[in-house]
Amino acid sequence: MSILTVETRPFDNQKPGTSGLRKKVPHFQQPNYAENFIQAIFDAADVPEGGTLVVGGDGRFFNREVVGTVIRMAAANGFGRVVVGRDGLLSTPAASNLIRQRKAAGGIILSASHNPGGPDGDFGIKYNVANGGPAPEGVTERIYARTRDLSQYRISDAQAPDLSQPGTTRIEAMDVEIVDPVADYAALMETLFDFDAIRAAIAGGLTLRFDAMHAITGPYATEILERRLGAPAGSVVNAVPLEDFGGGHPDPNVVWAAPLVDHLRSANAPAFGAASDGDGDRNMILGKGIVVTPSDSLAILAANAHLAKGYAGGISGIARSMPTSQAADRVAAKLKIGMFETPTGWKFFGNLLDAGKVTICGEESSGTGSDHVREKDGLWAVLLWLNILAVRGMGVADIVHEHWKTYGRNYYQRHDYEEVDKKAAEDLMDSLRGRLASMAGQRFGTLVVSEADDFSYKDPVDGSVSTGQGVRIIFSGGSRIVFRLSGTGTKGATLRVYLERFEANPDKHGLPVEEALKELIDTADAIGEIRKRTGRSEPDVRT
Numbered sequence: 001m002s003i004l005t006v007e008t009r010p011f012d013n014q015k016p017g018t019s020g021l022r023k024k025v026p027h028f029q030q031p032n033y034a035e036n037f038i039q040a041i042f043d044a045a046d047v048p049e050g051g052t053l054v055v056g057g058d059g060r061f062f063n064r065e066v067v068g069t070v071i072r073m074a075a076a077n078g079f080g081r082v083v084v085g086r087d088g089l090l091s092t093p094a095a096s097n098l099i100r101q102r103k104a105a106g107g108i109i110l111s112a113s114h115n116p117g118g119p120d121g122d123f124g125i126k127y128n129v130a131n132g133g134p135a136p137e138g139v140t141e142r143i144y145a146r147t148r149d150l151s152q153y154r155i156s157d158a159q160a161p162d163l164s165q166p167g168t169t170r171i172e173a174m175d176v177e178i179v180d181p182v183a184d185y186a187a188l189m190e191t192l193f194d195f196d197a198i199r200a201a202i203a204g205g206l207t208l209r210f211d212a213m214h215a216i217t218g219p220y221a222t223e224i225l226e227r228r229l230g231a232p233a234g235s236v237v238n239a240v241p242l243e244d245f246g247g248g249h250p251d252p253n254v255v256w257a258a259p260l261v262d263h264l265r266s267a268n269a270p271a272f273g274a275a276s277d278g279d280g281d282r283n284m285i286l287g288k289g290i291v292v293t294p295s296d297s298l299a300i301l302a303a304n305a306h307l308a309k310g311y312a313g314g315i316s317g318i319a320r321s322m323p324t325s326q327a328a329d330r331v332a333a334k335l336k337i338g339m340f341e342t343p344t345g346w347k348f349f350g351n352l353l354d355a356g357k358v359t360i361c362g363e364e365s366s367g368t369g370s371d372h373v374r375e376k377d378g379l380w381a382v383l384l385w386l387n388i389l390a391v392r393g394m395g396v397a398d399i400v401h402e403h404w405k406t407y408g409r410n411y412y413q414r415h416d417y418e419e420v421d422k423k424a425a426e427d428l429m430d431s432l433r434g435r436l437a438s439m440a441g442q443r444f445g446t447l448v449v450s451e452a453d454d455f456s457y458k459d460p461v462d463g464s465v466s467t468g469q470g471v472r473i474i475f476s477g478g479s480r481i482v483f484r485l486s487g488t489g490t491k492g493a494t495l496r497v498y499l500e501r502f503e504a505n506p507d508k509h510g511l512p513v514e515e516a517l518k519e520l521i522d523t524a525d526a527i528g529e530i531r532k533r534t535g536r537s538e539p540d541v542r543t
């Protein structure tokens with residue numbers, strides 16, 4: 001075995017997006033492409049000599065090869081130990097947990113999340129730091145800078161170990177420990193939730209279906225929901241992770257999880273339904289005949305978290321990304337706890353969680369989580385919901401309706417225009433930015449603009465500032481339209497338009513969402529010139 005130094009040339013397209021570097025698989029298959037990015041991570045991350053690295057991914061096509069590459073490069077870059085999930089598998093929250101449990105210097109997570117997989121699908125590499133969370137912007141900027149002047153990488157010429165057998169082997173001077181990907185995570189969940197109460201509720205007739213979408217949560221959900229909590233075999237569907245996710249998008253929303261939505265609307269619907277995404281950090285929550293929006297789910301979980309043993313002492317605060325609806329703000333106000341509004345991206349929650357300022361965080365993009373790890377966590381949200389249902393003895397729809405009655409309803413929808421011409425999308429955003437200063441006071445139908453800005457965030461813990469995080473147009477009365485470009489797409493640009501209207505009157509809580517938001521939807525087109533600039537008359541996805 002020896003360590004090789006390989007000459008390479010920089011690639012000019014390795015800028016990490018909202019969540020690491022995501023590209024089509026053939027991009028990553030170019031000679032040296034993955035190696036360059038991994039070396040840039042190691043160079044930028046200031047890894048302590050002999051430190052521990054956690055490695056795993058969501059099992060998508062190319063996962064196994066890159067896990068092997070990471071291990072061989074870690075051995076050549078001074079790590080003392082690599083902890084890797086069996087078969088190279090780790091869900092994103094399980095990886096975050098392992099980084100924390102093992103006091104690792106960091107972790108490399110291979111995933112393109114909810115994006116499709118397979119030879120022509122997407123792949124991604126993300127670096128998480130010692131607190132278990134995604135690298136903050138300062139670190140991702142250093143990684144990007146390093147990708148641009150890299151001329152060599154280091155790699156062991158040893159063969160990557162067989163990943164199928166738990167146990168410890170050695171490469172160069174580094175231990176490679178292969179672990180069961182589920183065990184530590186399942187143990188953590190048992191410390192947070194009342195498994196006895198959930199088990200009793202399931203035994204007493206609380207029926208459920210969990211759709212793992214042929215992605216990473218299959219083994220986790222089968223172990224926890226079926227084996228430990230007693231849900232009948234078959235409650236977890238699409239439970240076997242596949243390299244191409246069975247040809248689908250492992251994206252838990254009404255479009256890509258339509259079979260689950262249909263099942264929850266059918267005559268033999270279970271009481272509770274849920275799905276997670278490619279790497280297990282997103283969640284979708286459903287009840288008989290109802291899909292709970294992620295923003296409402298965040299607010300409801302925050303309002304009821306004290307019913308689970310891990311949060312029995314109450315929560316210290318809530319954080320949400322800026323485009324997420326303000327439903328959670330009303331809960332924070334009632335509980336008299338802190339409320340923080342951050343840019344899109346879980347990495348912005350890390351400092352708030354580390355400082356104890358918040359316990360629960362959430363995003364409109366189907367992410368919720370708490371201070372138990374530093375990533376959003378799909379199964380965590382499912383278990384907290386089940387814990388709440390078990391304690392309250394109510395159905396999902398009843399809990400949602402009661403919540404609206406208490407706090408009011410924030411009608412909410414996100415419209416995505418996918419694979420839009422990049423230049424057209426950037427021009428649309430530039431045009432909006434150029435008009436912000438003159439927008440206040442303008443009237444659109446019954447809506448009057450009270451405030452318009454391009455969101456910027458000053459981290460209250462380390463003082464770092466992030467600008468250009470999305471155009472907010474706020475109307476008197478609190479309705480909002482937010483425009484931003486996604487930072488996770490791999491083709492063209494994805495324009496996201498977020499629409500929100502608050503309704504206090506319970507008699508008006510039963511409107512179809514599109515009807516409640518009609519005036520805002522029309523106004524978004526008038527202000528954003530969406531049709532004119534993108535040529536699109538309808539969004540591709542409404543969530």
Ligand code: G16
Binds near residue numbers: 346347489
């Ligand atoms: C990632 C980030 C999330 C973000 C989401 C959408 O999720 O971790 O914080 O909300 O992307 O980002 P964008 O609107 O820029 O596409 P995931 O599940 O894809 O890792």
